[in-house]
Amino acid sequence: AQSVAQPEDQVNVAEGNPLTVKCTYSVSGNPYLFWYVQYPNRGLQFLLKYITGDNLVKGSYGFEAEFNKSQTSFHLKKPSALVSDSALYFCAVRDPGSGNTGKLIFGQGTTLQVKP
Amino acid sequence: ETGVTQTPRHLVMGMTNKKSLKCEQHLGHNAMYWYKQSAKKPLELMFVYNFKEQTENNSVPSRFSPECPNSSHLFLHLHTLQPEDSALYLCASSQLWTRSREQYFGPGTRLTVT
Numbered sequence: 755a756q757s758v759a760q761p762e763d764q765v766n767v768a769e770g771n772p773l774t775v776k777c778t779y780s781v782s783g784n785p786y787l788f789w790y791v792q793y794p795n796r797g798l799q800f801l802l803k804y805i806t807g808d809n810l811v812k813g814s815y816g817f818e819a820e821f822n823k824s825q826t827s828f829h830l831k832k833p834s835a836l837v838s839d840s841a842l843y844f845c846a847v848r849d850p851g852s853g854n855t856g857k858l859i860f861g862q863g864t865t866l867q868v869k870p
Numbered sequence: 871e872t873g874v875t876q877t878p879r880h881l882v883m884g885m886t887n888k889k890s891l892k893c894e895q896h897l898g899h900n901a902m903y904w905y906k907q908s909a910k911k912p913l914e915l916m917f918v919y920n921f922k923e924q925t926e927n928n929s930v931p932s933r934f935s936p937e938c939p940n941s942s943h944l945f946l947h948l949h950t951l952q953p954e955d956s957a958l959y960l961c962a963s964s965q966l967w968t969r970s971r972e973q974y975f976g977p978g979t980r981l982t983v984t
Contacts, residue, residue, distance in 0.1 A: 786969070786971075788970075790975075796977050796978070797874070797962075797975035797976050797977045797978045798960065798962075798975040800973070800975075803970050803972055805969050805970050806969075844913070848971065855920060855925050856901055856918075856964045856966065856971035856973065857915060857918060857926065858915075858973060860912055862912045863912070
């Protein structure tokens, strides 16, 4: 079965330090992977995607993610965290069996807390 | 208006009421989605519409009734809801016939059923 796992419910990091939010996936075929961020009382905002090509993908607000096929991972990273990065982060993979619906499978979310 | 808009942003309704949630996308997309987001639970996909046609109903109770009159508008009609239906309801849209089909989300409607 297709699935996405975010092994950490919460990640705490000090402002200015690098951050990593982990994501692993299990899908058949080539995965299309996404990261979204959700601020309190808001919808999900698209951050970045991996479709094919370079394993290091750059996205909005200085975030990037590294696709690792052998480890089936797609970790989100940022070299220097800001307090304003504190939010809920979701990893998602497009269900390859969903035909043309574009259905996404989401992880359970990781709360990122950046302390000043 | 830009992106995906949802109205109302907050809704409180009794179990015997009938209300509707509205979603509009200004992105020229042709697929729309309803999701339910409850506390401590992953996002639950409810319905998918491609070119106004429903292509997925994820075993949603009949007290939730979607309507998609065109590719830009999506409604969720609510009647005789239960308190456990209280949640954030998110609408999203995407462009079919692209490789990635990433979804863009609205701000959500916070629904409280009393």
